[in-house]
Amino acid sequence: MHGLGVALAAALLACACASTREAVGAGALTAQGPVTVSWQDPAGFSEPTFGAMTVDRGTWIRPLAEYLREQAERLLPPGHRLDVELLDVNRAGEYEPGRTPAGSDFRVVRDIYPPRIHLRFRHLDGSGAVVAEGERRLVDVGFLQRSGALDTDPLRFEKRLLDDWLRRELGAR
Template sequence: MRISKATKTWVAAFALVASSGAWAGVQVHFDKPDHYSDVPFSTRDREQVLAGLANHFLWLGKSLRPGQELKIEITDIDLAGNEDPARRGAFDVRVMNGRADWPRMRLRYTLEQNGKVIASGNASLSDMSYLQRINRYSRNDSLRYEKKMIDDWFKNTFGVLPQGRSSPVISLQPREVRGRH
């Protein structure tokens, strides 16, 4: 998989916005996205997934304390469900059966307070019960399961409960077809 210049531009733009005070200094970097476990087949959808995830981390960063800077390096992504190549048409279709298709993400992070590292580590995020849990994100948000998983990690790691919701990623619709359990 190749990541286009448009994706790199989006990520760079988000990083630039992140460096402003309004975003509490969040930086998101995608390490070798060509090798991720599961991102959409189409270049357009893949770019929107990466931009949507970066935007969500930036949005969560607004809840950090003043003077804190969070650096996140995403090393792998496995989206909820599985893409079904047989059902591809104008849109990629993800089949969700609730078995071994839960969302997963691996990342490294560093949280600094006024230039001093106060927390860092590697994290493996996953949500095995993603179809059974209450999700505050709209069904129209193609990344609702991933965002819920990230929210939980953010709350458990940094003690910050997200307020409101980040912008939905709706261009991947239709996103899911639920399989039989």
């Protein structure tokens, strides 16, 4: 019985690991307002969607997309539209194996692991004419020097990177 119990436990663990490696898939926010945000499947992103002992199924992509839409709506001139597709995201920090007493992976944030976002966008004016479009590869190599000591938002570095891009692309209002 002992061998059967071990085999059963191993099989259950293998199934659990397989199910935790699923990412959220490609998607988009529900259409509302002048800003649309969509994304590729996070499983193909530079950002790991899982570590050996860490489950990160790309569930952070939707809150990041919602933030992008909210911020863009504030800066977008009346009547204009903005369509953004997140092509790749590599969040600040990296998973480093075995850095805890239990030997599990966890995210280590160092200046050598800056946040990076690759996106495609299209900005249209009120008549539908293209104001600007293209792809941008965003990176913030000084992200740790600008961090707020009390900010605990796990997406704070990526959000600030998007804020910087929006201000450059749409201008401050």
